[in-house]
Amino acid sequence: xxxxxxxxxxxxxxxxxxxxxxxxxxxxxxxxxxxxxxxxxxxxxxxxxxxxxxxxxxxxxxxxxxxxxxxxxxxxxxxxxxxxxxxxxxxxxxxxxxxxxxxxxxxxxxxxxxxxxxxxxxxxxxxxxxxxxxxxxxxxxxxxxxxxxxxxxxxxxxxxxxxxxxxxxxxxxxxxxxxxxxxxxxxxxxxxxxxxxxxxxxxxxxxxxxxxxxxxxxxxxxxxxxxxxxxxxxxxxxxxxxxxxxxxxxxxxxxxxxxxxxxxxxxxxxxxxxxxxxxxxxxxxxxxxxxxxxxxxxxxxxxxxxxxxxxxxxxxxxxxxxxxxxxxxxxxxxxxxxxxxxxxxxxxxxxxxxxxxxxxxxxxxxxxxxxxxxxxxxxxxxxxxxxxxxxxxxxxxxx
Numbered sequence: 001x002x003x004x005x006x007x008x009x010x011x012x013x014x015x016x017x018x019x020x021x022x023x024x025x026x027x028x029x030x031x032x033x034x035x036x037x038x039x040x041x042x043x044x045x046x047x048x049x050x051x052x053x054x055x056x057x058x059x060x061x062x063x064x065x066x067x068x069x070x071x072x073x074x075x076x077x078x079x080x081x082x083x084x085x086x087x088x089x090x091x092x093x094x095x096x097x098x099x100x101x102x103x104x105x106x107x108x109x110x111x112x113x114x115x116x117x118x119x120x121x122x123x124x125x126x127x128x129x130x131x132x133x134x135x136x137x138x139x140x141x142x143x144x145x146x147x148x149x150x151x152x153x154x155x156x157x158x159x160x161x162x163x164x165x166x167x168x169x170x171x172x173x174x175x176x177x178x179x180x181x182x183x184x185x186x187x188x189x190x191x192x193x194x195x196x197x198x199x200x201x202x203x204x205x206x207x208x209x210x211x212x213x214x215x216x217x218x219x220x221x222x223x224x225x226x227x228x229x230x231x232x233x234x235x236x237x238x239x240x241x242x243x244x245x246x247x248x249x250x251x252x253x254x255x256x257x258x259x260x261x262x263x264x265x266x267x268x269x270x271x272x273x274x275x276x277x278x279x280x281x282x283x284x285x286x287x288x289x290x291x292x293x294x295x296x297x298x299x300x301x302x303x304x305x306x307x308x309x310x311x312x313x314x315x316x317x318x319x320x321x322x323x324x325x326x327x328x329x330x331x332x333x334x335x336x337x338x339x340x341x342x343x344x345x346x347x348x349x350x351x352x353x354x355x356x357x358x359x360x361x362x363x364x365x366x367x368x369x370x371x372x373x374x375x376x377x378x379x380x381x382x383x384x385x386x387x388x389x390x391x392x393x394x395x396x397x398x399x
Contacts, residue, residue, distance in 0.1 A: 010135050014128075015358035019342050023352045034381040037342075037352040039177070039323055039370045043242040043297070045283070046290045052282040056275035066271040069262045070098025070250075074277045077284035078235075078250045085209075086220040094255045095228070097262050098280075100272060102207045102234040102249035105261065107133040108268065109203065109232070109251065112260040114139040119167040121159055121200075125356060125363030127177040130205065134169070142167060143360065146176055148183045153190075160198050170195065173205040175218055178359045178368040179326040180319030182212070188221040195230040201257065202227075207236040207249075210291050212321040213299045222253055232257040239323055240291055241283045248272060248280050298323055301371040301378060308382035313389045316369070325369040326356075332394050338367050348391065349384040 019037060026033050044050070056062050069075070075092040082088040090096055099105030106129050114120060116138035122131045124143035131141050142163055144155045159167055172191065174183045195202045204221045212218045221231050232253035238244035251261055271277070305325060306318045316327040328334075329341050336344070338355035345351045345367075354370070356363030373381070 007136050007138075011132065015339060016354050018339070019346060019352065019355060022343060022346050026346065026350070031350055033346070033350050033352055034373055034377050034384070035352045036369045036371075036373060036378075036381065037354045038372070039239070040372055041239060041242045041244050041323075042372050042374070043294065045241050045243050045246075045279075046287070048286055049241065049243070049279045049283045053275045053279040056278040062274045062278075064274075066274045066277060068265045068269055068271045070096070070271060071274065071277050071281075073281045074098055074284075077281045078252065081284050082220070082222070082252060086223050088220060088222045090222075090252050091255075095258055096250060096252050097258050097265070098272065098277065099234070099249040099251055099261075099265075100269065101238060101247040102205060102236040102251075103129045103133075104247070105234050105249050105251045106130065106203065106205065107136070108264050109257065109261045110134045110137040110139070112264040113201070113257065114169065117165065118169070119163050119165055121156065121167045121170040123171060123173060123176070124361065125178055125359035125366075126171070127173060127205070127359065130171045130173060131360070139169075143362070144170075146179050146362070147181060148174070148187050153194075156194065160200075166198075167200060169201045169203060171203050171205070172221070173207075175208040175211065175319075175321035177205075177208065177322060178324055178354070178356065178363065178366075180322040180324050181326075182216075182218060182320045185219040185223055188219060188224050188227070192221065192224045192227045192230060196226070200230070201254075202231040204231060204233040206233050208239060208322040209235055210240040211295060211298055211323055213295070213302065214320065216320065218321055228253050228255075230254065232261075237280060237283060240294070242290070242294065243280075243283070246272075246276055246279075248276060298371050301373075301375060304375045304378050305369065305371060305382075308379050309385060312382045312386035313394050314385060323371045325371070327353075327367050327369050329365055329367065330389065330394060333392060334365060338364055342367055345385065345388065349381070349388040351381045351384055 075096040079090040079092045110133040114137045118139040120134045120139045121144050123146040145152050237248040338357045342355040354368040356366030
């Protein structure tokens, strides 16, 4: 009885939880912490979506078990979104399944298609579910880079040549969480050809599909002809429609993978609350002004962050997409490490960020900054950071 459970033994301590605990303690002590750590949208969903939720919740018939894979209307609405946005045709019956957010969808698919002995290629750094969903399922992770350059392709080829057993699944996530890197359609064309040649399934996480900046829309892997032979893609309502707490996502694409996901989900859940599914239909089929408005707002926040933190003495590259900036530690403080730097910022600048090492060892030397506070608070955070950097001997005026 004293032995630790098998899957719990495979999970390391959650590094980011350490900073989260410090943040909670500081707030409990009355400190005004500017929280740029978690990607938790601070904006409400569209009013017509909330109205639909309330309307359907008034119906006595709406409170029973729902459909695990999503009611027909919601799957059709997601298929319509892909046709409208990407020019991709999907069969709502066999190529679309609703999930409890993209995170649950990825974890459930991992349970469905992997087991002990399987090898999964996952980016490092990456969002934790991209690795730990498969580790929990018993698989082994082999890391590949996140940056989509020639080194990426060399790493894929090395992995196929020298890993036993050969990897059977590749995770991709662009726009990337945490690095905010993006790819073009040519990257996906090469990836689909590589996956077919090497007989590897591709799981694409496109949760930030609509948070692209500077007028450069992000592509879907399913835009590549024949991609559905090897790929499934996850999207989320969380950021696009500010519905994070509603837990609504989708998986679309390869029929065999979708069938496997549906089968596992049928054992695990009865689907999202029916009024939530009806409200999701209203979001996908209704006015899309919020999508453009959110994109413009996050881009303005991005610009304010880059400009104000730069003047504070911390140069941060401008992300091309997502709601995050992937910020290298100030050179003079690089030896501190991302976890200690995040703790220092919280303690001395009252600003919470996520340590890069929490996303994998290749994230060391960076922190992730979420654009989840308004412009005034971002400027306040920059002033606090400036004072901290000056106290560490970094002259902001030289930046």
